[in-house]
Each structure stands twice: as C-alpha cells, then as structure tokens.
Amino acid sequence: MSKYIKVGSGSGEMTWHRAMLDMEPGDYLLLEPGYYVWPRGRLLEDVTIKGLGASPEDTRIRSFFSIGENSSRVVFENLTLEPYGDVNTLDLPEETNSYLILRGCVLTGTGSKTTTISVNGQDTVEMYSCRLLNGTLSFFEKANFRLEMADCLLDYESEKFGTISLEGTGTAIINNSEIRGTVNSFDSSNIELNINNSAIGNLNLGGKSWVNVYACRFLNRDYSLYARGECWLNILESQMPSQLAIEDHCHLLMQNSQLYNFQARGESQSFLSNVQIAAAASLEGKSFMDGSLVTFSGNGDYPYFIFLVDQAVLKGRNLQFDPQNCPVLVDNDARLVANALYYQGAPLEIKCEHPENISLMGIKWTERKE
C-alpha cells in the first residue's frame, strides 16, 4: 500500500532523515521547500517525489540519483535536481526497465562530458515543462528507449558534446521545446526522431535515423543539419539559417522550407518542393536532387551558386533562379536537367565541361569562359 510521506518541519510532517528510513517502493514523497541531500547509494525504486514550493527552485535535492533494476516508475515533480559533483544527476543503468517522468523540474548539469541524464536500459523518459541547464541527456548504445518531451528548455551548447545524444534503439518525440545545442545520433543508432514546433541548435545524424521535422527553427550559424549513413529525413515548414549537408545513402524530403546552403555528397538522394536556398547548392559524387518550385539564389558567399561535379544530377521542374551575378558550375559528368519559371534577368552563366549535359528550358544560359 503506497503512502504519502510529507517532509518538513510543520505538524504532521516528517524529518528528511526519518522519511529516508521509512520510504518504500510505491510511496509519494512530498517535500516542503528546502534543500535536501539524497543519501549516496540509495536507489530510486517506484517513488514519486514532489516539491511543494511555488516554483521548482524552492525545493532542491542534491544527489547522484540512480534508478534500481526493480523499478517500473520514478516521478519527479516541481523540483530542482543537482549533482553531487562531476557525476550524472540521474542514471538509468543497463538493467533498468523503468519509466522516468519529470514534470516541471529543473536539472542542472556539470557542463562537462558527464551526462546529466544517462539512459542505458529499456527505459521511457518523459519530460514536461522542464529545464535542463548546463547539462546533457544521453541514451547510450545498449539503450532501448522512448523519449517524450514537451515544453522543455535544454540550455547547453557545446562543440564537443551533444545536448541530446541518441544512441542505441528507440523513438524520441520532441514537441514545443528549445534545444540550444546539438541533437546527435551515431553510426550505430537505429532511431526514430520526431521534432515538432521547436527550436533546435542543429542535428548531427548518423546510422539509421528516421527523422521527421515539422515547423522547426534551427539556431546554429555553422551548420543546421548534417546526416550520414542511411538516414531518412522528412523536413517540412522549417528554417535553417546555415548549411544542410547529407551524404552516403541518405534520403531527404524537404518541403516549404528555407535554408542557407545545401550540400549533397555520396549517393544521397533529395527531393525538394517549395524550398528556398539562399546562398548555394552543391552536389557531388553520385548525389541526386529532384526539385520542384525550388528557388536557387546566390549571394556572393560562394563562387558558384549551383555547384555540380562528379556524377551528380540536378533534375527539376518549375525552378527559380536568382543568381545575383554568381555563375553555375556543371563539371565532370554532372548533369543539370530542368525547366525554369518565368525569368527576366540576364542569362545564366554556366561553366561546364560537357554542355550536352545541360538541358535547361525556360531560361537562357551562356557558357562561361574563364
């Protein structure tokens, strides 16, 4: 029979020390505002811990929290969780098979390679209205996970560590949140990632990552998305202020979106519809792009605003060109086959090795001589 244990100094309330001795799996621990230290080595098993303050910062617990293998559900609510030192704040070891639910919590990390929430087991992590500050959320190689996140802020940006790392196998659903760093997946990953209506630093993807991005804003100015391996990307209604790069065998479907710079390599395939590319599009290797109502613009940041080399193919329908005095390069065996929407400007200048590889309807073009 679960019981409610109220911890504080009022009448009918228990001391923290007594509560730690009395607590059993299934109990609810209600903490009056204050600062608490969770006993080292004490595992969390089927416990709900609530802070009774007006905000999560009113009730703080310091610990290295580790979830036990017998646990099926651990809930934190309206609390601030702090680590002891350079350790995980919350650890779900390999043998766990548990839900971890965080509602209205603040978690602080160490700002180092030590991950703040570390998941290695078969676990479901749910985070609602939480803030993760100066720390990271990592699902490791052995994990078989599900992540559900809504209305969260992950305020940590690092060039070395992903703010969210998705290794192993699982599904991550991120709604209405702001993640100021990188969301990573790895060569060994086999994941589904759905991001909806959120702001993301950038995505760095590998392995088998099936990714759906809807109505998102990317924040990083160096690159917005980089995908390798066998990723399958479906992006709608999103803005990328920097580069999108895909390679290997990645598939990209992109609709109604804007990006700064597009790069494809390897045998990647991309299908773009209603997309505006602001600075340059570059296709190398055996990459293939099929565009419909895609606007290719140049802005002088790159020597060519369309750059096709090797055996790359750009095929398109109803394309728009806005070169801003930048030329196109179609080199080696690359091909450009497209028709353009009404275009009023000067003819496109194309530097090419094999003019027969170019079929452009609806727009005049001239061969550029060096």
Next chain:
Amino acid sequence: MRLIKVSQDPRDLSWEQALDQLEDDDVLMLAPGFYEIPFGQKLKNIVIKGTGTAADMTVLVGTVILDGRYLTLENLAVKTTAIAGALVRVYEGENAPYLTLRGCRLEAAEGERGTSLMALGPVWLEFYSCQVKGGIRLVGDEEQHVQISSSEIAATSAAFTGNGFGPLAISQSQIKGDFVLEESSAYEGHFDQTAFDQVISLSEGNDLYFTESALSLTLKNGQADLLNCDLPGTTLLEKANSAAFQNCTFKQFKQVSGSSNLTNCHLEAGEIMGQGKAFFCRPHFSCSEGTWLSLRDASQVRLQNALLNVAGSHLRLADKAGILGNVLESDQDQLLVKQTGQGKVKLTGIKCKLV
C-alpha cells in the same frame, strides 16, 4: 521507397493511376488540387503529401480508410463525406497501426457537429500541427496511443472520446469541446500547455497529469494531478478518487467525496460534501461575497497556513462537517462562521465568530 508525383502533368501519374499502382512504402506527392477518394478505397503503408504552400491547397475528399501498418498524411486537407468520420481503421494485423497527420486539416462531413475520425481497436494516433473540425472517437477497450501536439480540435459536443487504455500525450494544443474518457477507460494522460473546455473522466482507471494547462475538470472517477494550472470553471470531484493540485487557480472547487490535496492554490470558493476529505496547504482564498468555503455531510477539511482575503463572505458548516488547521494571515480580525451542524471547528491564528 518510391516517390510518386501525382498531378495533371503528363509526365506524372494521375490520381487514379497512382491508386491502382500503390505499393508498400510509396510516397505520393500530390500537386495542389482536389482528389476524390473512390468509395471503399483502402490506404495502407504509404505516405501522402500535399505539395502546396498550405494544407488547404491539396484536398482529399471522401473517406480515408487505413487498412495496414501505417498511413501518414502531410500538408493536406481531408474533407470527409462519411458520417462515421474521415478516417476509419479496419486493420486486423498483429501490431496496432500508426496513423500520423502532420500539418493537416481534417474536417467532418457535418463540420464541428460531426465525427472527424473514428478509430476501431488498437491504434497509434499522432497529430502534429493539425486543425481538426469534428470529434475524434476511439472505439474499443484496447490499447490506444495518442500523441497530439500544436493542434486544435473543435467540436460542438465531444471533441475527444476514448474508452480504451494506454498513453495520451497532448501538448500545446487547444481542445474545444468535451474531452471524455469513458467508463471502461484506463488512460495515462500527460497534458502540457493545453487549453481544454471540459475534461471528463468517468473511470477509476484513468491517471491524468496536467501541467500549465487551462481546463474545467469533472473527475467523476479516476486520479488527477495538476501542476501550475488554471481552472476557470467549476472543478468537480466525485466518487473515491484522489486528486492533487499544486500552484493552481480555481474559480469554484467542488468535491463530493474522495480525497484531495491542494498546495499553494488560489481559490474563489470551495465546497466539500459527502465523505470528502480535503487538505489545503498554504491556500489563498479570495472571496468577497457568499461562502468562501462550504462544508456539508461528513466532509473533513484541514487548512495549513491559510491566507484569507474573505471580507464580506463566510465559512459555512453543516451536518457533521468539520475543519481544523491554522490561518497564517487574514484581511479580517475575526472569521465569520455559519454553523448549523455539530462538526468540529478548530482554527488557530484567527478568532471565529459564529453567526
């Protein structure tokens, strides 16, 4: 995966041709326009995308029937012609099918008065950034996973009814119309930043968690846990359920039985009756007329560190109802108490004046 373009362009397939040649995992890219779904046409294991700049530019007319492992609709509008709803699941496979809508508009034949979607049996239902006119009905006491985010569902009666079990996750959405979890249901619901007209739980199997949401709650049975919520209508708790409210604002709190815990809550008025047990920790009552707290039958209330701003109103006790606790601060020197029963009144920190 095959990417199939569908349009009037002779280089592309026509809608009829595309439907004839469908294979698993195809992605249909529909040019803007109207597409009629032939009567009885089933759709399975495909993605259908509208390629317009807005969902309304590509319209599927008819009844979409999911009959496979999954169906994904993106950036398009669905206008149903069937009374039963726009999307009906009749899949009999091993795993529950996924129905995913991203950036879609879904409209019932009768608009907000109708049923926009009916799901039969187990299902994974995902709505991201969608607008739905007409109610959603999940039929069958089976496992149903529901994910609704950044969406709006509008219906004149029930916007959502379910009688199965499984997780419901709704975030940053608006549900106009009743959200009803029926008598045999057993859902675990996590609702974040969502505005509901009315949430009704009829089954004790429901565990509902709300954060930063606005709602009127009728908990005829089940458990609820609310954190940082606004409850502008009447909150009604019935039967032997337990409810926890923290940092919430109530207009009217009414408890017929069961137990409730309220911490740091603002209330205009409360009413506890039957066998109801309520524990108010640091409550703030703000009421200028009538009764700020009315207790009847065998109800028992405990106040801890209450803040009272109740000039012009009174505390009413009848039958065997009792109250004990302490008042931390009040705008009155003495508390007006109308007592018609024999229950115990033991409040420290303020004088009580019987009227």
